[in-house]
Amino acid sequence: MRIEENICWPSPGSAGLVWLGQAGFWIETGQHRILVDPYLSDSLAQKYKGEPNEHQRMMPPPCRIEDVPRPDIILITHAHTDHMDPDTLAPLCTRYPDVPFVVPISRFEEAQSRIGKSAKLIGVDADETITPIDGLTLTVFPAAHEERTYDDNGRDVFLGFGIESDGLKILHPGDTIPFPGLFERISKFAPDIALLPVNGRDKTRLAQGIPGNMSLAEAIELGRNIAVIIPHHWGMFSFNTIDPELIVVAANECTTLQIVLPVCGKLLRIHPADAENRLRVSMEVSRSKT
DSSP states (O other): OOOOOOOOOOOTTSOEEEEEETTEEEEEOSSOEEEESOOOSOHHHHHTTTSSSOOOOSSOOSSOGGGOOOOSEEEOOOSSTTTSOHHHHHHHHHHOTTSEEEEEGGGHHHHHHHHOTTSEEEEEOTTOEEEEETTEEEEEEEOOBSBOOBOTTSOBSSEEEEEEETTEEEEEOOSOOOOTTHHHHHHHHOOSEEEEEOOOOOHHHHHTTOOOOOOHHHHHHHTTTSSEEEEESOSSOTTSOOOHHHHHHHHHHOOSSEEOOOOTTOEEEEEOOOTTSOOEEEEOOSOOOO
């Protein structure tokens, strides 16, 4: 597996984001370093080798797993392997055994199996609000990966997170389509930045066992009251992506919010709110140290 190794990590204390590919993000709020849904291995290509959709990576991982800095916390939205990847998370747990993982309580045993029996796991369900570490508040959202799904105890299988730290609010809704109640929950949380999946969905993919997400148009509509949206969940697998040029076109045409096309491994710097109380995000050219 080829590894790009050109990643630009935000400097500690300097607000920024790095897209790690698929739904994975490194988030630096200024106070906390947060890792969400990292998929930095090639486990799915190995799992589906010889199958019709082989899950060959279109983009290499931006770094080696052993080069990931120590996060303060790791958030996992659901148990699909490109989000709860044992080949990424177990090595991180071994390297940073004191770092807590927030996982769906509905998939707690699966998380233990994939991350490690000794992992510091925090199980959560939709509509909970927790403070897992000092100064960090997490609002847990339900998600509908094609549909809202529950375990035998009525707990949501798919989740998202509202992250609040150092006066900054960032939404990562997990893999989801729009569904009743989602917009109202997002409006109540009032994020500054939303990280939204945009690979879309269709009957062909669903028939092949590939659940979908919101479309780019749906993401823009859902984020209409948010300062910045960053589209993700594209460019990883050829059978489940969109043309990034569509994001570029949308970004150029949209005047009500900032749409930022992320580049895997490149720093997106978060700038303070302007006179109209709207922050902005820009691509950082220079390389940052950890």
